[in-house]
Amino acid sequence: xxxxxxxxxxxxxxxxxxxxxxxxxxxxxxxxxxxxxxxxxxxxxxxxxxxxxxxxxxxxxxxxxxxxxxxxxxxxxxxxxxxxxxxxxxxxxxxxxxxxxxxxxxxxxxxxxxxxxxxxxxxxxxxxxxxxxxxxxxxxxxxxxxxxxxxxxxxxxxxxxxxxxxxxxxxxxxxxxxxxxxxxxxxxxxxxxxxxxxxxxxxxxxxxxxxxxxxxxxxxxxxxxxxxxxxxxxxxxxxxxxxxxxxxxxxxxxxxxxxxxxxxxxxxxxxxxxxxxxxxxxxxxxxxxxxxxxxxxxxxxxxxxxxxxxxxxxxxxxxxxxxxxxxxxxxxxxxxxxxxxxxxxxxxxxxxxxxxxxxxxxxxxxxxxxxxxxxxxxxxxxxxxxxxxxxxxxxxxxxxxxxxxxxxxxxxxxxxxxxxxxxxxxxxxxxxxxxxxxxxxxxxxxxxxxxxxxxxxxxxxxxxxxxxxxxxxxxxxxxxxxxxxxxxxxxx
Numbered sequence: 030x031x032x033x034x035x036x037x038x039x040x041x042x043x044x045x046x047x048x049x050x051x052x053x054x055x056x057x058x059x060x061x062x063x064x065x066x067x068x069x070x071x072x073x074x075x076x077x078x079x080x081x082x083x084x085x086x087x088x089x090x091x092x093x094x095x096x097x098x099x100x101x102x103x104x105x106x107x108x109x110x111x112x113x114x115x116x117x118x119x120x121x122x123x124x125x126x127x128x129x130x131x132x133x134x135x136x137x138x139x140x141x142x143x144x145x146x147x148x149x150x151x152x153x154x155x156x157x158x159x160x161x162x163x164x165x166x167x168x169x170x171x172x173x174x175x176x177x178x179x180x181x182x183x184x185x186x187x188x189x190x191x192x193x194x195x196x197x198x199x200x201x202x203x204x205x206x207x208x209x210x211x212x213x214x215x216x217x218x219x220x221x222x223x224x225x226x227x228x229x230x231x232x233x234x235x236x237x238x239x240x241x242x243x244x245x246x247x248x249x250x251x252x253x254x255x256x257x258x259x260x261x262x263x264x265x266x267x268x269x270x271x272x273x274x275x276x277x278x279x280x281x282x283x284x285x286x287x288x289x290x291x292x293x294x295x296x297x298x299x300x301x302x303x304x305x306x307x308x309x310x311x312x313x314x315x316x317x318x319x320x321x322x323x324x325x326x327x328x329x330x331x332x333x334x335x336x337x338x339x340x341x342x343x344x345x346x347x348x349x350x351x352x353x354x355x356x357x358x359x360x361x362x363x364x365x366x367x368x369x370x371x372x373x374x375x376x377x378x379x380x381x382x383x384x385x386x387x388x389x390x391x392x393x394x395x396x397x398x399x400x401x402x403x404x405x406x407x408x409x410x411x412x413x414x415x416x417x418x419x420x421x422x423x424x425x426x427x428x429x430x431x432x433x434x435x436x437x438x439x440x441x442x443x444x445x446x447x448x449x450x451x452x453x454x455x456x457x458x459x460x461x462x463x464x465x466x467x468x469x470x471x472x473x474x475x476x477x478x479x480x481x482x483x484x485x486x487x488x489x490x491x492x493x494x495x496x497x498x499x500x501x502x503x504x505x506x507x508x509x510x511x512x513x514x515x516x517x518x519x520x521x
Contacts, residue, residue, distance in 0.1 A: 090138070090161065091194055093207030100208045103240045105196035108204065115164050116156040116190045118147060123181040124155055130177035134170065136160050139248075140198045145190065156190055201248040209237060219245060219255070220302055222295050223282030226255045228274070242274025253277050256295075271296060286330065287312075289337065291358050293328045297350040300328065307467050307478070308334065311400060311432055315340045318395045322383050322429075324375045324410070325403040328354040329368075336364035340398075343386065345371040345378040375403065379413040387429070388418060397429040399483070404434040404476050408446065411453035414483060416490045429483045434467070438474050442466070446477045456487045 090112065097107050114136060119127045128135065128143060135143045136158045147154040163169065167185040170178065178185055196204070205215045213233050219226040226245050230238055242255035254276040280296040286305045293300060308330045315321055317339030323332045328351055332344035336359070346352050352372040359365040371378055383399070390397050401407040411433060439445035443464040451458045462481035470476050 090136075091199060091203060093203070097207050099210065101237055101240055103243050108196040108199060108207070109193065111191055111193050112161075113189045114161050114192050115159045115187045116145075117159065117178075117183060118154050118186070118188055119157050119181075119183050121153055121155055123183070124157075127178070127181055127183055128157060130181075131157065131159070131170075131174055134159050134163050134174060136192075138194070138198050139200060141192065141194070148188070148190075156188065158190060158192065159187075196247075201244050204244050204248075205237075205241060208240060209234070216241075221249075221252070222300055222302060223284045224251060224253045225280070225282050225295055226252045227271070227295075228255065228257050230257050238274050242276070246275045254279060256280075287334060289330075289334050290361055291328055291330070291333070291354075292361060293354040293358070294350060298328050298348060298354055299351070300330075303468060304330070310465075311398075311478075312338060314430075315398055316396065320386070320390050320395060320397050322378075322386075322397070322399045324378055324383075324399065324401045325407065326355055326370075326400075327351050327402075329358045331400050331402065332368055333358050333362050333364060335398075336367035337362060340367070342368045343371065343382055344368055345373050345375065345382070347372070347374055375401075375407075375410050376413045379410070380417065384417050388420070391426045391428070394427070396427060399429050399431045399433075401431065401433040404436045407433050408435040408449045408453055408479075411450055412455065414487055415455055416488075418489055421485075421489055428485060428488065430480065431483050432478055432480050434476065434478050436470065436474055437477055442475045442477050446479045450479050450481070454484070454487050455490075456484050458484075 091110065094107060094110065097104075100107070117127070117131075124144065137160065141158070143158055145156050145158060147156055164187070167187060170185060175185070202215060209215055210233075214231065216228070216230065216234060219228045221227075226249060228241070228245070230241065234241060238257060242257070245255050246252050255274045256271040257274050259270045259272055280294050281292065282295045282300075283290065283292050284300070284302070285291075286302070287309045291300075311331060312334045315335045315338055319335075319340045321332065321335045321340050321342045321344075323335075323342060323344040326332045326344035326346045327348075329344065332342045332355065336342045342364075344355060346355060349372060352370060356365070356370050359368045359370070369382075371382055373381065387397070401410060403410075411431075414431075433450060435446045435449065437445045443466075447458050447462055447464055450462065458479070458481055461484070462479050465478040465480065467476040467478055
């Protein structure tokens, strides 16, 4: 596949994902509006079914009591309700076979059994509870289901069972839809970081934040702490302030990504569970014996697995807390002898340890990788490679491969990040780089990775005038608090 064709296909896939996302969001909002209209007018489903958008049938199984609307302190008992659902009386001898044959017709509800005791409390029969939106009469069964019932000698005679639904039988979105004001967005989505659920609540949801936190914790096993981000990511240390909405205040999380275990204080470092695929993609490019310079290493999602794959790693992060947990994770995964850690500004790391190690590495046969995962700023740090080395390389020397991340809001993000990388390097990368789409981080904002072999015209240049492009102003991470270079050692 040609680079041009690959770029076109990537752009088309990303465009389709945005369009499809908009369509799905529009359909969900239309369905919610339809449900609100029917509820407000006290209309039965049959009357509303003539509208263009069909209601979400599963949600109609439970109609919340009106008194829970606007609740800010969770009262679980207020959600209790009794509903009537259809059922079949089935002999116990064929019970398992019937349940398997009717798996698409039985009731599906958290904590609700599909099989209950027969009304007559007979040991020979049980009641199989059915979804009232799937089965409303004997004719509702499909041909396959009807044939199965006939073969098991089960009569298609519907009985009705009074089912008591409680808060524990409801889904998180049902609880939140019942509580938040009509017409407002309802969120039950979050990022999972170990035992922590991380949410980004909108302003209209903040009056209900503690209730939302409790619901998320109740409905997601293993979540014992729910937090809400209260400000933007700090550009200095890549962390953000958060408040605990529910549960314990323990922020030390333990996560497993691509077979590697990490531990860190989520309140003081950066971690994004949505980047696991990207971490794996880059690490798979690294071979045993290669050297990896991780300029903005965080707690080690590139550095640790690269070391486990047999690479020699020099990993750096400006944040003292990230540096501490990076060392901890190296020990945790038994790669501390393969990783040298640094607590420097990114530019100082490139012009210090990387510059010192690179001449000897270029004389070897192994590949040198430079990973720069600070998408808000990393492209601006590429100028640190200008004239980094003085001696011209020999013809057989392998130049470093750079993987640099950046955000783009441009209509053509591939071209945008390539152009910005070229500008920072002072050397055109056209037809000399590949650009990988990582993920869409916000509407019209993409995270991209530009990969290229560091041009010898840049690495060995004596100044920007040799590259043919204007020199940008040098960038630096904001005010490093300390500088330290040391082997990964025991945490204090």
